[in-house]
Amino acid sequence: MERRDFLKVSVLTGATAALSGCEKPAHTLVRFIPEEDLIPSVATWKPSVCTLCPAGCGLMVRVLPGEAEVVRNGKLGTIQMGLAKKLEGNPNHPVNWGKLCARGQAGLQITYHPDRVRSPLKRSGPRGSGSFQPVTWEESIREVVSKLQELQSQNQSESLRFVSACLRGQRHELVRKFLSAFGAPAAMVFDPLDEPVLRQANLLSFGQADMPSFDLAHTGYVISFGADFLGTWNSPVAQSIAYGEMRQGRPGNRAKFVQVEQRMSQTGANADEWIAPRAGTEGAMALGLAHVILKEKLRPAADNKATRLIAGWSQGLAEYSPEQVERKTGVPAQRIQRLAHEMAAHLPAVAIIGGLPLAHTNGLFNALAVNALNTLLGSVGMPGGLFFTPQPPSENAGSWSSESDFASVLLAGKLDGTKVLLLHNANPVFATPAVWKVRETLDRIPFIVSFGSFVDETSQLADLILPDHSPLESWLHDVPKSGTNQAVVSLAAPAMLPLHDTRAMPDTLLEIAHQIGGEAAKALPWENFQEMLQASMAPLRTADGINPPPDPEKFWSKVQEQGGWWSDKVRQAARSAIPQKQLVTEFAPPQFDGEESSFPFHFQPYVSQAVLDGSLAHLPWMQEMPDALSTVMWGTWVEINPKTAQKLAIEQDDLVEVRSQHGKLLAPLLVSPGIAFDVVAMPMGQGHESFGRYASGRGANPMTILAPMQVAETGSLAWASTRVQVSKVGKAKLALFSGGLFERPSELQQR
Amino acid sequence: MRSRIRGLSLIFVGLAAVSSFFLWPTSSANSVKRRGIDSQDVFTPAHPTILDSLREFIGWRETPVQPLAFTHRKHIENQIACTACHKGVNQGPSAGIPDINVCMRCHTFFAKDRPEIKKLAGIFDSGQDITWQRVYGFSPSAHVKFNHAPHIHASVDCSVCHGDVKSMTVAVRAVNLNMGFCLSCHRAKQVSTDCVTCHF
Numbered sequence: 027m028e029r030r031d032f033l034k035v036s037v038l039t040g041a042t043a044a045l046s047g048c049e050k051p052a053h054t055l056v057r058f059i060p061e062e063d064l065i066p067s068v069a070t071w072k073p074s075v076c077t078l079c080p081a082g083c084g085l086m087v088r089v090l091p092g093e094a095e096v097v098r099n100g101k102l103g104t105i106q107m108g109l110a111k112k113l114e115g116n117p118n119h120p121v122n123w124g125k126l127c128a129r130g131q132a133g134l135q136i137t138y139h140p141d142r143v144r145s146p147l148k149r150s151g152p153r154g155s156g157s158f159q160p161v162t163w164e165e166s167i168r169e170v171v172s173k174l175q176e177l178q179s180q181n182q183s184e185s186l187r188f189v190s191a192c193l194r195g196q197r198h199e200l201v202r203k204f205l206s207a208f209g210a211p212a213a214m215v216f217d218p219l220d221e222p223v224l225r226q227a228n229l230l231s232f233g234q235a236d237m238p239s240f241d242l243a244h245t246g247y248v249i250s251f252g253a254d255f256l257g258t259w260n261s262p263v264a265q266s267i268a269y270g271e272m273r274q275g276r277p278g279n280r281a282k283f284v285q286v287e288q289r290m291s292q293t294g295a296n297a298d299e300w301i302a303p304r305a306g307t308e309g310a311m312a313l314g315l316a317h318v319i320l321k322e323k324l325r326p327a328a329d330n331k332a333t334r335l336i337a338g339w340s341q342g343l344a345e346y347s348p349e350q351v352e353r354k355t356g357v358p359a360q361r362i363q364r365l366a367h368e369m370a371a372h373l374p375a376v377a378i379i380g381g382l383p384l385a386h387t388n389g390l391f392n393a394l395a396v397n398a399l400n401t402l403l404g405s406v407g408m409p410g411g412l413f414f415t416p417q418p419p420s421e422n423a424g425s426w427s428s429e430s431d432f433a434s435v436l437l438a439g440k441l442d443g444t445k446v447l448l449l450h451n452a453n454p455v456f457a458t459p460a461v462w463k464v465r466e467t468l469d470r471i472p473f474i475v476s477f478g479s480f481v482d483e484t485s486q487l488a489d490l491i492l493p494d495h496s497p498l499e500s501w502l503h504d505v506p507k508s509g510t511n512q513a514v515v516s517l518a519a520p521a522m523l524p525l526h527d528t529r530a531m532p533d534t535l536l537e538i539a540h541q542i543g544g545e546a547a548k549a550l551p552w553e554n555f556q557e558m559l560q561a562s563m564a565p566l567r568t569a570d571g572i573n574p575p576p577d578p579e580k581f582w583s584k585v586q587e588q589g590g591w592w593s594d595k596v597r598q599a600a601r602s603a604i605p606q607k608q609l610v611t612e613f614a615p616p617q618f619d620g621e622e623s624s625f626p627f628h629f630q631p632y633v634s635q636a637v638l639d640g641s642l643a644h645l646p647w648m649q650e651m652p653d654a655l656s657t658v659m660w661g662t663w664v665e666i667n668p669k670t671a672q673k674l675a676i677e678q679d680d681l682v683e684v685r686s687q688h689g690k691l692l693a694p695l696l697v698s699p700g701i702a703f704d705v706v707a708m709p710m711g712q713g714h715e716s717f718g719r720y721a722s723g724r725g726a727n728p729m730t731i732l733a734p735m736q737v738a739e740t741g742s743l744a745w746a747s748t749r750v751q752v753s754k755v756g757k758a759k760l761a762l763f764s765g766g767l768f769e770r771p772s773e774l775q776q777r
Numbered sequence: 778m779r780s781r782i783r784g785l786s787l788i789f790v791g792l793a794a795v796s797s798f799f800l801w802p803t804s805s806a807n808s809v810k811r812r813g814i815d816s817q818d819v820f821t822p823a824h825p826t827i828l829d830s831l832r833e834f835i836g837w838r839e840t841p842v843q844p845l846a847f848t849h850r851k852h853i854e855n856q857i858a859c860t861a862c863h864k865g866v867n868q869g870p871s872a873g874i875p876d877i878n879v880c881m882r883c884h885t886f887f888a889k890d891r892p893e894i895k896k897l898a899g900i901f902d903s904g905q906d907i908t909w910q911r912v913y914g915f916s917p918s919a920h921v922k923f924n925h926a927p928h929i930h931a932s933v934d935c936s937v938c939h940g941d942v943k944s945m946t947v948a949v950r951a952v953n954l955n956m957g958f959c960l961s962c963h964r965a966k967q968v969s970t971d972c973v974t975c976h977f
Contacts (some may be wrong), residue, residue: 029781029782029785056905057905057906057907057908058904058905058906059876059877059878059901059904059905059906060876060878060906065864065865065868065873066865066869066870066871066872066873067865067869067870067871067873068865068868068869098904099904103905105906106906
């Protein structure tokens with residue numbers, strides 16, 4: 027070719043080559059107009075409330091303006107908005123005093139979770155298929171309203187049912203008013219973290235159907251029967267703070283802590299003495315201690331409501347001598363003697379009961395026995411002992427007793443007439459024994475609406491999903507029932523604007539009530555939940571006796587600023603005890619499902635410190651968090667004693683089948699010295715079929731294989747009463763953070 | 778003659794090879810695309826091409842193309858202070874680019890007939906914010922966190938770093954903000970020159 031052409035070509039090629047690197051794709055995402063006044067890069071801390079467990083701790087949320095990717099009017103784009111970045115405890119909150127547990131920290135992931143339901147959804151395929159399509163709020167609310175109006179016109183208001191976890195505060199009020207005005211039965215509670223057996227025992231023994239609180243900071247001796255009070259039980263952060271003060275707050279006095287359980291929990295690992303009686307005999311052991319105290323007159327004899335519930339108490343508990351208790355429980359008589367003397371010599375002493383001991387068929391007896399022991403020790407209502415959290419005057423006393431238990435309603439066949447079911451914060455399809463057939467029962471209900479933020483096993487059956495905001499995007503109101511000696515109302519404005527096209531459940535319910543009209547609209551006159559909350563705070567303005575009382579507007583601002591209202595000047599309101607039939611209990615040995623010969627092991631599922639009852643399994647931080655004792659992450663395991671494993675010729679990382687009379691499951695084996703020889707334990711919460719990308723198809727769910735046994739005199743599921751057999755079916759691999767419970771693998775072989 | 782052509786073609790091939798070397802996407806090319814925050818991609822300070830790394834090394838940044846022909850000069854002539862729009866400059870690290878609400882506070886009433894203001898109103902009515910392109914900033918690999926507030930409190934005038942904004946239409950980098958520039962002032966005013974003051 028000619029030189030000129032050659033040069034032209036090379037210049038052009040070279041120039042194009044150089045220029046092509048200059049092109050940068052412009053940021054083509056749409057930018058939406060910010061909806062709030064923001065100062066860039068400056069963070070503020072806003073109060074909020076943790077809603078992940080019944081404790082009800084106060085939060086502080088760090089909010090920083092930033093860019094979020096959102097959909098507005100069907101268009102994907104970015105928007106500058108205040109974004110919650112970090113959660114900490116509220117330093118002034120009387121439950122947690124600025125501390126926060128790992129689960130509370132992980133609550134941040136709910137807001138930004140990729141699997142959140144971002145708009146109302148309508149079922150578009152067969153029920154349970156998981157096919158949904160987005161619809162508008164107008165359409166979906168109209169559909170719910172028309173279904174409810176249909177019920178009313180056919181005089182079938184009682185076939186509307188509402189099921190949720192335990193609700194408290196104004197959210198509870200709102201639901202109660204709505205259902206009552208509509209003519210529907212009271213809400214059903216499904217909450218694996220609730221302790222209805224203990225609350226019933228407390229009602230019988232002390233006249234208060236509430237969870238107890240414990241003044242551990244000033245106690246001299248604490249004996250806990252199965253309660254994981256430093257891990258997951260009741261109000262763990264408050265209890266942990268008090269425990270710290272018990273151990274280190276009084277120089278020279280560490281008190282003594284005894285834990286009684288068959289499987290060493292996170293709490294039990296802190297104990298000075300760890301005792302494993304036979305499963306279900308905790309109540310007998312407590313009465314054995316009481317017998318020694320009575321017989322040797324270590325304390326003045328107690329004769330009160332709590333003690334009169336125990337047969338034989340006034341005769342000195344003749345059937346609970348140390349030798350007889352040794353036969354019942356397996357705990358040596360001498361140990362019982364020694365413990366009783368220790369307790370009486372280190373007053374104030376307090377006994378706690380919770381978790382597995384209450385999940386046996388004789389769970390109520392176990393609780394009543396411990397309550398009686400506490401009265402004998404003189405710990406009820408005294409420093410260093412057991413007490414009940416005062417309730418603020420704005421709250422309806424006895425709010426717990428109006429609900430019915432979901433399981434009782436289901437098992438009595440009373441769900442069969444239901445035409446419309448409203449679901450909120452409850453996953454009964456997941457956390458119940460398969461033999462109860464919850465999925466099949468719910469499937470027969472013609473219309474199911476869920477307010478959930480995620481599609482879990484239960485909301486997968488819904489016909490409509492009306493997604494709630496995440497807690498940080500909501501007005502929150504809560505009244506803690508335990509963990510503090512002050513009357514507390516936690517209240518918080520949303521820490522950030524909603525990311526997605528969701529609506530607060532209370533606001534949705536108010537909208538539905540207004541559109542239905544009639545009684546429902548009259549009972550709920552507020553425009554939105556914020557208005558209702560502001561009205562509810564009015565009686566508290568004068569409650570702590572400050573004279574003159576603060577101006578209403580100033581009061582409302584101050585309450586929001588501090589994250590709630592609390593006062594130690596409120597005397598506990600006397601509760602009206604619901605008259606109970608005269609009940610006198612005696613020791614009945616726990617009943618188990620399955621013959622010992624074929625099913626040699628007691629099966630003990632327990633509330634997981636990472637994912638609780640499974641409601642937090644979708645949070646990757648909690649999946650990633652190693653279990654405190656075993657360091658297992660991202661999965662389930664079956665715990666067994668090393669000697670038992672040896673006898674069965676199975677070892678760690680084996681895939682085992684755990685089989686009861688009602689089902690079977692597969693899980694990797696973890697060998698642990700901290701468990702009784704005849705017990706096999708599993709954490710709850712994994713084994714989801716549907717709960718987002720981090721939880722689905724992971725691990726196994728121990729609830730599915732449970733036997734349908736009930737705690738006598740209550741309707742509750744006795745989830746500790748199942749016997750199982752264990753056999754190896756293959757190999758698995760546990761994801762251990764640090765090698766597990768043995769320092770060196772060779773130790774595992776030696777045991 | 779032939780040898781000349783051969784020589785030139787060798788040079789040409791050499792040039793082509795060198796330029797394609799520079800333009801060859803690096804292994805991180807796919808991950809350094811501007812994606813949403815929901816993206817699963819891992820953040821990396823690596824560059825899409827070697828030419829990009831070279832540009833950063835010599836401190837070359839292209840002038841961004843702004844969606845609207847905003848003129849600073851006009852606004853300053855109308856006695857609008859810097860902090861009226863760039864709020865936050867004395868409170869925190871970032872001066873901030875105002876959102877469209879700030880513009881509309883005045884431009885709902887003023888200069889409504891100008892073509893650029895009509896464009897502005899059009900963007901506002903469609904519910905969108907203006908996609909201003911960033912002018913100032915440091916490359917991520919410099920690990921610099923500049924904080925405006927202490928500089929404002931020390932009475933450093935905006936023009937010291939941002940140039941004679943009074944005469945600018947669109948904002949441009951009139952001052953070469955390299956580390957030497959920062960250090961010379963820090964030394965003159967006897968303020969901390971410890972590494973961790975800015976690099977953390």
